[in-house]
Amino acid sequence: MATSQRGTSADAEALIQRRLERERLRELIEDAEAEHGPVDQVAVEAKRVALRGGTAGPTEVA
DSSP: OOHHHHHHHHHHHHHHHHHHHHHHHHHHHHHHHHHHOSOOHHHHHHHHHHHTTOOOOTTTOO
16 A cells, blocks of 8 residues: 555544534534533633633633
């Protein structure tokens, strides 16, 4: 197998793994929302800003 084929195969495997991860994450979110209700987007954005070490500006939190 040529190097480019191995690289392409590895890239394809990485894409498949990432897709499976996204699907699993989507399932976990759906399960959590079914149990706890929908996500509060304002709270999510506030946490995102806090984790980045910044402060929310007028366009960052709706």
